[in-house]
Amino acid sequence: MEPLSTPSGDFVEAAVRVVLTAADDAVDAEVGRAALLSACVGAVASGDRLVRQWRRVTGRPVTRLAPDPVTARAWAMTLSVRAELPEWAGEFSPLDLDAEENAHRAHLARSRGRAGVESALAGLAERAWAHAEAGNLTEARAAIDEWGHLARDVPDPDVATLAGCRPLARLLVGGALTVPAGWAEEYADALIAALHTRYPRDAAESSWAELIDEILLLRGGSDTAPPPASADEVAEAEHRLGIALPESYRTFLATCDGLPADVVFPRLLHVAELSPPAGPDGTVVISDPPVLRLRPATAEVLEEDPVFGLSVHRDIRAVLEQHRRLLEASL
Structure with a gap:
């Protein structure tokens, strides 16, 4: 698929601007969104590095990276399918994953009832989930690919909507949502540089x-x-x-x-x-x-x-x- 953005494009520039100028709550949400997106394009190391640097320069708890139930759910799902967990994962509150998947189905149904791109993205997430549960991974990846094409035109694509269940989280962490080589690394580098500028720390x-x-x-x-x-x-x-x-x-x-x-x-x-x-x-x-x-x-x-x-x-x-x-x- 085509990338959601490029590290030199408006997407990353807007994220850097938030980290440099917005209130702390917005900075934390932006870093959380970027780290989750990195995990969901198979670049968990880049996402982990971003979170570690954010924790180090701000001293704030990881729970601030998940400011709403949908994002917290996506973090829980993506972490649950990883072979090794980062040291900060334990800071998240444990969730009942079965109950969270039921809640996510309801969330997608509500989103599908809205107008515009949000509805289309929710519908694609539902389709990918159904195929993944049925074991039809080719069709699941095709729906994820279509989700990625559509999300390119959204200023802040909410990957948490796609990653709110274990079958899709497993595919995403495995790299089903493709981006160019080095994309996530450059994205993380840009935000880490902005964090060190925003929160300078004496060695x-x-x-x-x-x-x-x-x-x-x-x-x-x-x-x-x-x-x-x-x-x-x-x-x-x-x-x-x-x-x-x-x-x-x-x-x-x-x-x-x-x-x-x-x-x-x-x-x-x-x-x-x-x-x-x-x-x-x-x-x-x-x-x-x-x-x-x-x-x-x-x-x-x-x-x-x-x-x-x-x-x-x-x-x-x-x-x-x-x-x-x-x-x-x-x-």
Whole structure:
């Protein structure tokens, strides 16, 4: 099918405008609609990432993403058919899915009795549901495809009307409502950037674990933080290196033992990869390529840049906070 919109079109621009300028209730509803839509085009990772970033910058409960019974029902159905649930899913109130499906049938019947596009969309949702229940998945997908064509001309297509039952939620999460590759990722990126503009947050307010998580989320890839280094591994490294590692660097290692590389950020080494201090300054290389070096006595980190030359950071956390700020700016 043709996409519901494109990330550069009026649809996304309008959503970004809401996040930047509307009241908090409208912002939450917009983020909820976007995350649900992402799930319903088979891009659950993008929707999850958007919700995590929204929670992080606003501190508001996930229940605000479902401001009405129809949306709450659609969230319950789409989450119920997923193999793995995100950590925030438990914040939603549990619903009786059988009772909710009965309520959704009544909702579609009422919507079908109205005039215009809303009636047509409800009728297509009913048709897709009937085919899916009967096991006729080809016809169910055809009705979903037709729903998508019609929804393109609606300023705010209410995908919750389509996702309010388990048979259709299963097809939607599986990708039955198709969009171009990268559509959901770019949509989520646009709203995440708007959220960080609307609700700026100082990286210094984050715990170490939150800072690492924010960096990986802002990178937008599939990398996960390595597990923390154990106290024994850190002690063995200090014995091998012949130095005491500074407290800030030990805290970093106790949060994650190294960090994957990004396009403009080197890989931070695992504690077992550290080599004894070298050179007249007695620094320890902590990255690959070796552009970051640790001064054990002061905790400072020296950064060699081919353009800007040598920079001195307060400690490893200052390096990571700068990396986070640059990632936010790039969005």
